[in-house]
Amino acid sequence: MSETRAPRQTVVLFGHDEAETALLAAYRSGRIPHAWLIGGPKGIGKATLAYRMARFVLAHPDPATPAVQGAASLAVDESDAAARRIATGSHGGLLVLERSANDKGVLRTVITVDETRETIAFFGSTAGTEGWRVCIVDTVDELNANAANALLKILEEPPERSLFLLVSHSPARVLPTIQSRCRRLPLRPLSVADVRRAVAASAGLDLDDPELAAAAEVAEGSAGRALMLIGGEALGLTQRTRAALEVLPRLDYRALHVLGDALGGTDRAALAAFMDAIERWVSERLQVSDPNEQLPRLARLSEVWEKISRAARDAESYNLERKPLVFSAFSMLSEAMR
Template identity: 45%
Template sequence: MRESSNEPDRLPNAPHPRETLALVGHVRQERSFLDALRSERLHHAWLLGGPEGIGKASFAYRAARFLLASGDPLVRAGSVESLAMPEEDPATRRVMAQSHPDLHLLRRTVKPDGKGVTSNIPVDSVRRVIDRFGASAAEGGWRVCIVDSAEDMDRSSANALLKLLEEPPPRALFLIVAHAPGRALPTIRSRCRLLTFDALDEGAVAEAGRLALERMGSPFDASALMRAASLADGSVRRALTYVSPETLALVEAVRARLDALPGVDLTALLALAEDVAGRAGESDFAIMIDTIQSWLAAHLHAHAHAGAARLAPLAEVWEKLGRAAREVETYNLDRRPLVISMFHDLSEAVRRSRAA
């Protein structure tokens, strides 16, 4: 399987969701979709909500393959327990090759100059999809549009898509991936059926990671994959990012500093700051930020019942961390002072949270 470097929704060295045929977990979600199809009341728009990297986009392509395969999907749904389609099916192959005329994808795109990708889904991309849905289906059956993701739509692109959701043509399905569905425009949410996806347990993350690495033909260490899965907070995407020895060592070092809070080992912290400094540390800095945000998210979720007074310090430091990380990237600032101040802020936030 080839790695593509110009797809913003592809994780390096991992299969793209359209190439991922096995779906680990999410049996309830498949059953809900199949039940809706069998009842002949399949809603035209689904908001696939849940944490990033747990298989929502893979589910969307899985559903698309099922509807776009030859024959009546309603008849097919009556005799199966999942949305799985064989790899040799012509529709499966065309979806994987991005050549099916009735599958449309909305995502961030490569900039016209070829340098980097757009920060949002361009409104012109949405308008092109609207034009295509205004014509007949190329193969006379279903048409599917996958939006990956809702967070990448600005107000202009979301409002353009809304027009299509308000007056969809027959046999049209919209699958909108949403990492934080509550933040989607209320008008978008109101026209979609919400299908929520939960983070996977460690065993499922490791299994999905194994399948992905094997599909890519990538060698991997099973014990390292299990360690990565244990640190991934239910995200296969995160586990695949962590599985290399160097990244795994960095994540474990960051987590060790986080788990020691409110205590701060200045010597270890200075070593960590040095590791993510300089141009060579750009990707390591991003991994560190993601690890901290994941750790904060887990703590906020675990103590959701504790009340606002206890959660507020952690929420505040989350916002401050995000702003500081964006400023470092925008203005190319030295990362070392940020790492030191960040952990001191985290230490104070944990202390205040425990005292509340």
């Protein structure tokens, strides 16, 4: 498998024609809302759509031109000057807020207020030859409280020719004050066929690759999840985690030992697959038909998930052994399900 393309480098998009049409129509009208909240599950193409929109606006700064009025999509050729500069992260008209590494080289768990304040200087400067300033927040879910408030201040008084594209895995949890200043653009999970097409395009795989087909079938509409499952032991690890979860509240200690060994010492892809399987399982339990009948259990399960998430972040940040995490996570989940 060749190196996977990042969203800033990806010029194709699958399965979101309706959302793309909405963005294009708004821009073509000359009265585009200054902020969009692009929401949906992880790995379905939200950031790819955000970069696709940024690329189109910065390549075509005048919405009245024939190139925009006659466009059938937001496609911009990757040889275009704006597309090349966005792909390399060097476009002066685009600011991206995302988690960065600390002074030890470890990826932070949140987007900090200092990083968010960069938007003030960015939007306060005179627009360059492109005429637009575009800010992508990937993701708004990772803003800490102070950072969210700093962003809100700019959204409340947006500069002329500014465009904010906020990516969110959980848009309902975004601050209501931020939501109220955005046009919401929900994206749905991809079809299995679109997952296969997206992964094949991103990773340079053949559409008929059997491993790709297997990953797409269990990815639940997420190209990102399918990519994670391809190669190595991620697919098998996901299946083992799911099997151990299905017997809860009973604990299969032999299976947990095998799972802990498979998770390895510091493999980030393995940890991501393990956590992804638990997150999906917890989400399924929280989406019950009559939550009033199980509120205490649901509350415990939600609290346990937060504890497991923190423990996993610590394990990744400090390169801790993963086997204790497996036993701790399943012990807490077992207790919550009783």
